[in-house]
Amino acid sequence: MHLSHRSGAAAANAAAAIRVDSVTKTYRSKGHSVQAIETADLDIRPGEFVSLVGPSGCGKSTLLKMIAGLEAWDDGSITVNGGPASSGRRDTGIMLQSATMLPWRTVLQNVLLPVQVMGLDYPAAKARALELLALVGLEGFENRHAWELSGGMQQRASLARLLVFEPDILLMDEPFAALDEFTRERLDIELQALQSSLGRTIVYVTHNIGEAVMLSDRIVVMTPRPGRIVDVIPVELPRPRTEETLSSPAALALIARIRRELGFAPGAEAGEEVA
Amino acid sequence: MSTDVVARATRKRLDWALPIAALLVILAVLEVLARTGAINRLIFPAPTAILEALVGLMGQEFFWSNLGVTWFEAVAGFLIGGSVGFAAGTLIGLNSFARRSLYPLAVAIQSTPQVAIAPLFLIWFGFGIEPRVFFAATTCFFPILVAVVVGLNTADQDSRTLLLSFGASKWTMYRRLLLPASLPTTLAGVRTSVPLSLVGAIVGEFVGGNLGLGVLITTFNSQLKIDMTFAVVIVLALLGFGGYVLVELLDRRLLAWHRRRA
Numbered sequence: 001m002h003l004s005h006r007s008g009a010a011a012a013n014a015a016a017a018i019r020v021d022s023v024t025k026t027y028r029s030k031g032h033s034v035q036a037i038e039t040a041d042l043d044i045r046p047g048e049f050v051s052l053v054g055p056s057g058c059g060k061s062t063l064l065k066m067i068a069g070l071e072a073w074d075d076g077s078i079t080v081n082g083g084p085a086s087s088g089r090r091d092t093g094i095m096l097q098s099a100t101m102l103p104w105r106t107v108l109q110n111v112l113l114p115v116q117v118m119g120l121d122y123p124a125a126k127a128r129a130l131e132l133l134a135l136v137g138l139e140g141f142e143n144r145h146a147w148e149l150s151g152g153m154q155q156r157a158s159l160a161r162l163l164v165f166e167p168d169i170l171l172m173d174e175p176f177a178a179l180d181e182f183t184r185e186r187l188d189i190e191l192q193a194l195q196s197s198l199g200r201t202i203v204y205v206t207h208n209i210g211e212a213v214m215l216s217d218r219i220v221v222m223t224p225r226p227g228r229i230v231d232v233i234p235v236e237l238p239r240p241r242t243e244e245t246l247s248s249p250a251a252l253a254l255i256a257r258i259r260r261e262l263g264f265a266p267g268a269e270a271g272e273e274v275a
Numbered sequence: 276m277s278t279d280v281v282a283r284a285t286r287k288r289l290d291w292a293l294p295i296a297a298l299l300v301i302l303a304v305l306e307v308l309a310r311t312g313a314i315n316r317l318i319f320p321a322p323t324a325i326l327e328a329l330v331g332l333m334g335q336e337f338f339w340s341n342l343g344v345t346w347f348e349a350v351a352g353f354l355i356g357g358s359v360g361f362a363a364g365t366l367i368g369l370n371s372f373a374r375r376s377l378y379p380l381a382v383a384i385q386s387t388p389q390v391a392i393a394p395l396f397l398i399w400f401g402f403g404i405e406p407r408v409f410f411a412a413t414t415c416f417f418p419i420l421v422a423v424v425v426g427l428n429t430a431d432q433d434s435r436t437l438l439l440s441f442g443a444s445k446w447t448m449y450r451r452l453l454l455p456a457s458l459p460t461t462l463a464g465v466r467t468s469v470p471l472s473l474v475g476a477i478v479g480e481f482v483g484g485n486l487g488l489g490v491l492i493t494t495f496n497s498q499l500k501i502d503m504t505f506a507v508v509i510v511l512a513l514l515g516f517g518g519y520v521l522v523e524l525l526d527r528r529l530l531a532w533h534r535r536r537a
Contacts, residue, residue: 096436113451
């Protein structure tokens with residue numbers, strides 16, 4: 001029945017950057033199975049910042065990896081810029097919770113890794129990489145090794161690496177979740193500024209409701225067992241948003257609504273995470 | 276920063292100074308014990324007597340030809356065993372079927388004392404230099420194989436995911452991620468193998484040979500020329516140390532990132 005309700009929207013929004021259509025996913029292992037995603041439908045417009053919010057095991061990370069073509073699904077379809085979702089697309093890039101800097105490479109060489117793997121023009125990319133490192137505040141750190149950088153700086157480098165091949169869809173899997181609160185707040189503010197100047201499409205996975213409210217144009221609320229989308233909420237707070245924005249009545253109402261939809265409970269225990 | 280560098284350099288000098296000082300003290304004690312007759316000079320010659328024997332030995336042509344034979348056996352054995360071990364380790368490390376079928380066998384064979392099969396090599400390869408080279412090769416083969424297999428599995432899942440997201444082929448994955456990530460472990464295997472290649476060559480010569488430093492040792496020993504035996508042992512120690520230095524240099528060159536991080 002969701003199909004009939006979707007067909008009108010599909011026609012009206014043919015230019016969706018990402019279209020998740022009736023996607024299901026079940027993990028099966030030795031006799032018991034876990035429904036990672038019951039049925040997910042989601043359209044994301046070009047230039048939109050959409051957060052996937054929910055507790056561990058709600059399938060938010062799984063959904064993101066599917067969009068990135070790094071995880072298979074059972075039924076339904078995922079379209080990215082009109083084509084099937086797959087890994088290795090130059091128009092999509094993913095950023096993970098760990099910075100995953102290769103320790104034998106300098107910061108600059110790490111930023112240029114996708115360029116080498118994709119076989120792009122290296123000299124042109126190098127100039128771009130240096131600009132991006134300056135943009136994320138790592139000027140002068142090009143020739144350092146990753147382990148010489150703090151966690152926050154490593155994620156800045158990781159962001160530069162994500163941008164170096166100029167994907168127009170950025171898939172971010174809790175990129176700042178492992179950082180301390182102060183660093184995370186600063187990076188959120190910088191990501192917001194970056195987004196307003198670059199205008200990329202961003203799908204951002206987080207379990208931090210405040211962070212989602214601060215960054216997103218829309219918030220997709222997901223709950224576990226089985227993983228499903230329970231609500232998609234537009235965030236109409238003025239930009240640029242700051243931590244103060246989060247204490248405005250509108251933001252507080254939004255946060256309260258999301259918490260209510262998530263059942264207020266922290267949800268699944270860490271040990272039960274599916275993906 | 277600069278004081279840090281100085282501190283590290285000073286520490287490095289101390290690293291060398293202390294063991295050398297300890298060695299000199301031990302040698303001095305042995306010298307005194309041997310000269311006063313506290314230990315039998317026939318059983319344990321004075322260090323100066325050993326040095327004398329060593330200098331004498333170095334003037335002899337037969338010494339250098341025997342040294343060359345042992346050196347060749349060890350180096351050829353290391354190169355053969357190392358490259359075959361590297362190839363087999365790469366196959367097993369990258370292919371899950373090979374890992375499930377062959378790796379348990381390799382581990383089982385590695386735990387067999389290889390000295391036990393040394394006499395077999397004489398029967399298989401005759402009494403020339405070949406059995407010793409092959410024996411040195413087998414001693415190097417397993418440590419390198421195991422090190423490569425373990426090394427190729429050290430790259431973490433997130434790095435693999437990242438490269439996959441860039442559309443990396445299997446070859447790119449190997450070249451850009453798995454291989455460089457495996458080098459510290461592989462080099463640890465090389466570090467184990469280099470002295471083992473020398474052990475393999477010497478044991479091979481003990482078991483059956485007419486040339487090489489191992490043969491010199493058994494000959495001098497049977498003639499009760501203990502000072503000469505010790506002189507040959509010192510030469511072997513120097514050969515082993517030379518191998519160690521080579522591996523260290525390789526390590527510094529290839530693995531600066533790993534060394535400085537640790």
